Amino acid sequence: MASKTARKPARRNAQATRLRLLRAAVKVFAWHGPRAATIDDICTQARVNKRMVYHYFKDKDDLYQQALMSVYEKFYSLEVELGSMLLPAEQLLEMLVRRYYRFLAEHPTFVRLIAYENLNRGRTAKRLVLRGQKAPVITALTLALDKGKAEGRFREGIDVAELLVSIFALCFFYFSNHYTMSRFLGAKAMTRANMEPRVRHVVALLLDGISVHESQSDKEHDER
Amino acid sequence: MASKTARKPARRNAQATRLRLLRAAVKVFAWHGPRAATIDDICTQARVNKRMVYHYFKDKDDLYQQALMSVYEKFYSLEVELGSMLLPAEQLLEMLVRRYYRFLAEHPTFVRLIAYENLNRGRTAKRLVLRGQKAPVITALTLALDKGKAEGRFREGIDVAELLVSIFALCFFYFSNHYTMSRFLGAKAMTRANMEPRVRHVVALLLDGISVHESQSDKEHDER
Amino acid sequence: MASKTARKPARRNAQATRLRLLRAAVKVFAWHGPRAATIDDICTQARVNKRMVYHYFKDKDDLYQQALMSVYEKFYSLEVELGSMLLPAEQLLEMLVRRYYRFLAEHPTFVRLIAYENLNRGRTAKRLVLRGQKAPVITALTLALDKGKAEGRFREGIDVAELLVSIFALCFFYFSNHYTMSRFLGAKAMTRANMEPRVRHVVALLLDGISVHESQSDKEHDER
Amino acid sequence: MASKTARKPARRNAQATRLRLLRAAVKVFAWHGPRAATIDDICTQARVNKRMVYHYFKDKDDLYQQALMSVYEKFYSLEVELGSMLLPAEQLLEMLVRRYYRFLAEHPTFVRLIAYENLNRGRTAKRLVLRGQKAPVITALTLALDKGKAEGRFREGIDVAELLVSIFALCFFYFSNHYTMSRFLGAKAMTRANMEPRVRHVVALLLDGISVHESQSDKEHDER
DNA sequence: GATGAATGAGGGTTCATTCAT
DNA sequence: GATGAATGAACCCTCATTCAT
Numbered sequence: 001m002a003s004k005t006a007r008k009p010a011r012r013n014a015q016a017t018r019l020r021l022l023r024a025a026v027k028v029f030a031w032h033g034p035r036a037a038t039i040d041d042i043c044t045q046a047r048v049n050k051r052m053v054y055h056y057f058k059d060k061d062d063l064y065q066q067a068l069m070s071v072y073e074k075f076y077s078l079e080v081e082l083g084s085m086l087l088p089a090e091q092l093l094e095m096l097v098r099r100y101y102r103f104l105a106e107h108p109t110f111v112r113l114i115a116y117e118n119l120n121r122g123r124t125a126k127r128l129v130l131r132g133q134k135a136p137v138i139t140a141l142t143l144a145l146d147k148g149k150a151e152g153r154f155r156e157g158i159d160v161a162e163l164l165v166s167i168f169a170l171c172f173f174y175f176s177n178h179y180t181m182s183r184f185l186g187a188k189a190m191t192r193a194n195m196e197p198r199v200r201h202v203v204a205l206l207l208d209g210i211s212v213h214e215s216q217s218d219k220e221h222d223e224r
Numbered sequence: 225m226a227s228k229t230a231r232k233p234a235r236r237n238a239q240a241t242r243l244r245l246l247r248a249a250v251k252v253f254a255w256h257g258p259r260a261a262t263i264d265d266i267c268t269q270a271r272v273n274k275r276m277v278y279h280y281f282k283d284k285d286d287l288y289q290q291a292l293m294s295v296y297e298k299f300y301s302l303e304v305e306l307g308s309m310l311l312p313a314e315q316l317l318e319m320l321v322r323r324y325y326r327f328l329a330e331h332p333t334f335v336r337l338i339a340y341e342n343l344n345r346g347r348t349a350k351r352l353v354l355r356g357q358k359a360p361v362i363t364a365l366t367l368a369l370d371k372g373k374a375e376g377r378f379r380e381g382i383d384v385a386e387l388l389v390s391i392f393a394l395c396f397f398y399f400s401n402h403y404t405m406s407r408f409l410g411a412k413a414m415t416r417a418n419m420e421p422r423v424r425h426v427v428a429l430l431l432d433g434i435s436v437h438e439s440q441s442d443k444e445h446d447e448r
Numbered sequence: 449m450a451s452k453t454a455r456k457p458a459r460r461n462a463q464a465t466r467l468r469l470l471r472a473a474v475k476v477f478a479w480h481g482p483r484a485a486t487i488d489d490i491c492t493q494a495r496v497n498k499r500m501v502y503h504y505f506k507d508k509d510d511l512y513q514q515a516l517m518s519v520y521e522k523f524y525s526l527e528v529e530l531g532s533m534l535l536p537a538e539q540l541l542e543m544l545v546r547r548y549y550r551f552l553a554e555h556p557t558f559v560r561l562i563a564y565e566n567l568n569r570g571r572t573a574k575r576l577v578l579r580g581q582k583a584p585v586i587t588a589l590t591l592a593l594d595k596g597k598a599e600g601r602f603r604e605g606i607d608v609a610e611l612l613v614s615i616f617a618l619c620f621f622y623f624s625n626h627y628t629m630s631r632f633l634g635a636k637a638m639t640r641a642n643m644e645p646r647v648r649h650v651v652a653l654l655l656d657g658i659s660v661h662e663s664q665s666d667k668e669h670d671e672r
Numbered sequence: 673m674a675s676k677t678a679r680k681p682a683r684r685n686a687q688a689t690r691l692r693l694l695r696a697a698v699k700v701f702a703w704h705g706p707r708a709a710t711i712d713d714i715c716t717q718a719r720v721n722k723r724m725v726y727h728y729f730k731d732k733d734d735l736y737q738q739a740l741m742s743v744y745e746k747f748y749s750l751e752v753e754l755g756s757m758l759l760p761a762e763q764l765l766e767m768l769v770r771r772y773y774r775f776l777a778e779h780p781t782f783v784r785l786i787a788y789e790n791l792n793r794g795r796t797a798k799r800l801v802l803r804g805q806k807a808p809v810i811t812a813l814t815l816a817l818d819k820g821k822a823e824g825r826f827r828e829g830i831d832v833a834e835l836l837v838s839i840f841a842l843c844f845f846y847f848s849n850h851y852t853m854s855r856f857l858g859a860k861a862m863t864r865a866n867m868e869p870r871v872r873h874v875v876a877l878l879l880d881g882i883s884v885h886e887s888q889s890d891k892e893h894d895e896r
Numbered sequence: 897g898a899t900g901a902a903t904g905a906g907g908g909t910t911c912a913t914t915c916a917t
Numbered sequence: 918g919a920t921g922a923a924t925g926a927a928c929c930c931t932c933a934t935t936c937a938t
Contacts, residue, residue, distance in 0.1 A: 014901065033343065036259045038928065049903055051931090060929065089434070114404050115343055119257065119336060122403030145434070154434050162425040163434070165405060169397030170390055177396065179346030180338050181389060201386040209433035210313070210369070210387070212379050241918090263912065273920055275914090284912065462922065481791065484707045486907060497924055499910090508908065537882070560791060562852050567705065567787055570851030593882070603884050610873040611882070613853060617845030618838055625844065627794030628786050629837060649834040657881035658761070658817070658826050658835070689897090711933065721899055723935090732933065 018056045020046040025067040030109035033116045034064045034124070065124050068117070071110050072128060078103050083136025089144035089154065093167070094203045096137065100171040101199055111175045138164055170202045242280045244270040249291035254333035257340045258288045258348070289348050292341070295334050296352060302327050307360025313368035313378065317391070318427045320361065324395040325423055335399045362388055394426045466504045468494040473515040478557035481564045482512045482572070513572050516565070519558050520576060526551050531584025537592035537602065541615070542651045544585065548619040549647055559623045586612055611654075618650045690728045692718040697739035702781035705788045706736045706796070737796050740789070743782050744800060750775050755808025761816035761826065765839070766875045768809065772843040773871055783847045810836055835878075842874045 024046035028037045039060060043050045057063040082099060085092060104111055117125045141160050148154040248270035252261045263284060267274045281287040306323060309316060328335055341349045365384055372378040472494035476485045487508060491498045505511040530547060533540060552559055565573045589608055596602040696718035700709045711732060715722045729735040754771060757764060776783055789797045813832050820826040 017901080033257070033259070035257075039930085040928075050929095051903060052901080054930070055901070093434075112343060114401070115339055118401050118403045119339055119343075122406075125404050148434075152436060155432065155436050157428075158434055159421070159425060162422060163429070165398070166394055166426065166429055168405070169393050169401070172401065173393030173397050174389070176400070177338065177342050177393070179342045180349050181392070182346075197383070198386060201383055202390065204381075205387070205390055205430070205433060207433045208379065208435050209429060209431045210317075210372075210378050210382055211432050212377060262910085264910095274912095275920065276918085278913075279918075465922080481705065481707070483705070487909090488907075498908095499924060500922080502909070503922070541882075562849065563787055563791055566849050566851045567784060567791075570854075573852050596882075601884060602882050603880065605876075606882055607869070607873060610870060611877070613846070614842055614874065614877055616853070617841050617849070620849065621841030621845050622837070624848070625786065625790050625841070627790045628797050629840070630794075645831070646834060649831055650838065652829075653835070653838055653881060654877070655881045656827065656883050657877060657879045658765075658820075658830055659880050660825060660827050710931085712931095722933095723899065724897085726934075727897075 017046075017048055017052060021048055021053060021056060021063070022067055022070060024048075025063050026071055026109050026113075029064055029067050029116075030071075030112040034061075034120065037064075061124075065127065068113055068124055069128055071107065071113055072125075072130065074107065075103065075110055076130060080136050083138075083140045085140060087144065089141075089148040090207060092140065092144045093206055096141075096167055097171060097199055097202050097206070100168060101174075101195065104171060104175045105195065108175070111172065114172075115176050135164065167202075167206065170205070174198060241270075241272055241276055245272055245277060245280060245287070246291055246294055248272075249287050250295055250333050250337075253288055253291050253340075254295075254336040257336075258344065261288075285348075289351065292337055292348055293352055295331070295337055296349075298331065299327065299334055304360050307362075307364045309364060311368065313365070313372040314431060316365065316368045317430055320365075320391055321395060321423055321426050321430070324392060325398075325419065328395060328399045329419065332399070335396065338396075339400050359388065391426075391430065394429070398422060465494075465496055465500060469496055469501060469504060469511070470515055470518060472496075473511050474519055474557050474561075477512055477515050477564075478519075478560040482509075482568065485512075509572075513575065516561055516572055517576055519555070519561055520573075520578065522555065523551065523558055524578060528584050531586075531588045533588060535592065537589075537596040538655060540588065540592045541654055544589075544615055545619060545647055545650050545654070548616060549622075549643065552619060552623045553643065556623070559620065562620075563624050583612065615650075615654065618653070622646060689718075689720055689724055693720055693725060693728060693735070694739055694742055696720075697735050698743055698781050698785075701736055701739050701788075702743075702784040705784075706792065709736075733796075737799065740785055740796055741800055743779070743785055744797075746779065747775065747782055752808050755810075755812045757812060759816065761813075761820040762879060764813065764816045765878055768813075768839055769843060769871055769874050769878070772840060773846075773867065776843060776847045777867065780847070783844065786844075787848050807836065839874075839878065842877070846870060 021042065024042045025037075028042045028045055031037070032041070039050060039053055042063070043053065053060075053063060057066065078099060082096060085095060087095060114125075117123070138160060141164060145154060145158060145160060145163075149156060149158075245266065248266045249261075252266045252269055255261070256265070263274055263277055266287070267277065277284070277287060281290065302323060306320060309319065311319060341347070362384060365388060369378060369382060369384060369387075373380060373382075469490065472490045473485075476490045476493055479485070480489070487498060487501055490511070491501065501508075501511060505514065526547060530544060533543060535543060562573075565571070586608060589612060593602060593606060593608060593611075597604060597606075693714065696714045697709075700714045700717055703709070704713070711722060711725055714735070715725065725732070725735060729738065750771060754768060757767060759767060789795070810832060813836060817826060817830060817832060817835075821828060821830075
């Protein structure tokens with residue numbers, strides 16, 4: 001017991017301060033963007049003296065990079081988890097959509113930081129050192145699709161990379177373009193409450209498109 | 225008479241100055257975002273004196289609003305044009321994808337301004353007074369789909385609004401998330417050169433999903 | 449008359465503000481050094497808004513560079529003037545010492561800025577674009593010495609560049625090392641009031657060194 | 673006993689730490705100047721914790737003062753050594769020049785700290801408590817000159833204090849104004865490699881000035 | 897004796913906007 | 918209509934110093 005507290009003496013709470021800064025940074029950077037976000041905002045949010053930022057981080061940009069990293073890593077964990085699933089393509093696909101949706105819904109900071117990164121041409125993201133290079137999901141999806149194709153359940157000519165982009169696009173866009181789209185589509189669309197119908201729509205679209213399909217009716221029953 | 229014509233060039237110059245400002249504003253706002261963009265940048269780009277901004281516009285925010293409006297209008301024209309098309313759903317759908325893609329590829333300022341607007345919770349976009357409220361495309365698409373359903377070519381239960389969101393998502397995301405996605409998918413994906421394959425993938429996905437479809441092979445021949 | 453004021457409308461005194469800034473910069477930079485000097489000090493001294501520094505100059509370093517330049521130019525004018533003098537070496541040499549002394553006494557900012565520059569390894573000075581490269585004085589001194597040598601009045605083996613360094617050293621050091629030297633030599637030495645004896649000492653030293661010289665007594669009479 | 677020896681290393685370490693700090697301080701203060709030098713720089717250089725500065729010294733200014741003192745003392749030792757020499761004036765003079773040159777060449781920190789002190793109007797130097805007040809050299813030089821004058825080898829009217837200032841000026845200036853002078857005189861002058869010619873020039877200048885001297889030719893041979 | 901976390905003050909720089917001509 | 922000088926607020930970052938362990 002004593003050894004536990006002795007191990008991390010937390011003299012004047014070094015790690016805690018750093019962590020509070022990092023978490024506040026994620027919020028503030030996600031909210032205002034890497035440029036408009038101010039060190040003052042972050043410090044107020046973290047209840048930490050402004051000077052400490054430069055104690056724990058090189059400068060604002062370093063803090064931003066590490067904040068971005070911390071969010072990226074959460075997403076990467078999801079990717080790894082999803083990549084390890086061995087499921088029939090139909091189920092894998094629905095799983096992907098559901099888990100991506102949930103993740104994006106629960107991590108709005110991720111959505112915003114990614115959006116800001118793209119607006120800045122991936123300036124910081126491309127400097128991040130990630131553990132893996134390719135999305136693990138792509139491998140899992142390739143396996144599942146190959147099996148499905150062999151069984152004649154899926155059509156030929158599907159580029160897996162393109163498909164993954166499409167899946168992610170259908171999820172991400174819902175969160176990233178919420179505000180401007182609701183303008184065109186009316187108030188009811190694209191609200192949080194509307195999530196389940198949206199997920200079903202996407203899964204159906206991915207599996208069958210808009211066309212009638214031989215086993216269409218069966219599928220409908222199976223799905224839910 | 226002479227004095228009248230002598231005065232007019234001033235007015236014409238006035239309008240020219242205003243227009244130059246507006247165009248420069250679109251570029252600079254799209255590039256740096258509504259906050260980081262500076263009046264100085266815009267004036268340098270427009271080769272116009274800084275004071276003129278406050279002559280033709282109320283303030284920076286007003287200039288931004290009008291710049292955003294000018295870009296929105298171009299997109300709205302496309303919507304109207306697409307909304308007036310009476311085509312079978314399959315063709316309409318491909319038309320939508322192709323035209324959206326082309327528009328977004330040719331108007332990167334639109335993509336960026338929309339992205340910035342969403343990050344700002346549509347703060348300015350929602351103040352814009354547009355000529356129409358609902359997307360005209362949605363009507364055209366509804367008609368086409370209804371006809372197709374009646375003929376048994378399309379499955380039931382397709383929410384047209386959701387479908388339009390999906391279509392646009394599949395187009396927009398390609399441009400808005402270029403940088404962070406290419407990291408996960410490797411260099412070849414999501415480049416300009418890769419556009420045609422992407423368009424075909426999206427159209428196929430929308431029409432058929434990933435599943436085998438009875439009239440699949442026939443379609444393939446018709447398409448191209 | 450009217451045209452004169454019309455030519456330089458001095459709308460809101462653009463050049464005057466710039467000049468006040470430059471003069472204040474010379475003082476403050478000379479006093480505190482290029483690093484410790486603050487923009488605030490300079491602006492207070494110049495009675496100018498802080499923002500204007502960045503209107504007329506790129507940044508602090510640019511202001512420093514131009515301040516340094518403005519002082520260098522005064523010295524260069526002296527060099528040119530001295531370089532144009534055609535005098536017997538003895539008189540030229542005394543002239544050099546007297547004029548250097550007077551200049552350094554009247555331009556303490558020059559002495560200090562030069563000292564700071566050397567401490568900074570000539571960082572800014574070497575970027576200055578001066579009108580001429582070599583000291584004009586060196587040519588004049590070479591001519592005078594050659595004549596004197598031909599007449600057998602001066603000894604051989606005198607390197608003119610070294611001599612000029614020595615002359616300048618004997619003048620400059622008096623002002624640059626005033627404080628630490630007076631400590632070693634007692635209070636009376638190296639005060640302003642002590643200038644004339646010092647000048648005579650230097651001139652005598654340069655002409656005759658410490659040794660007895662054949663025409664020593666005659667010289668003494670001629671000199672003064 | 674054992675405990676006593678066990679404690680001692682701590683004290684020895686303590687003195688070692690203090691010494692490391694002092695030496696680092698000399699370097700950093702000399703390089704950046706008393707103001708721009710940072711405690712952090714000094715501690716990094718000394719590989720010592722920042723807090724230790726305030727353990728061994730009152731504050732930054734105290735550290736600076738002691739650093740300055742430590743360098744002054746080395747120079748004072750030289751003065752004492754030179755002051756104890758009983759040589760004919762000619763030899764003493766050459767000895768002074770050679771030893772001053774060597775000292776300044778080997779102690780660039782001394783040159784820089786003196787220069788900074790003068791720019792700060794001797795603020796700290798005048799607070800230093802030195803063992804002697806007058807330069808010991810001045811006594812030795814007075815004796816030597818008096819003897820030479822009595823023998824008719826040196827001219828009358830030489831102020832020894834002024835002469836010593838001149839000697840030191842001719843040495844010091846070479847190191848303190850290296851950068852700005854080389855600009856005016858071209859690259860070859862004032863480099864380390866050029867030291868021996870410079871020393872000879874200075875000695876010759878001090879002894880004979882520029883004028884022809886009766887025993888000039890003999891001297892030339894004697895000198896080297 | 898030694899460590900490193902914490903702090904407040906201040907400096908350089910940027911920016912939208914107004915004022916005078 | 919057009920120009921450019923002037924301003925105050927705010928932001929990032931640095932530094933000497935003190936406090937807690």
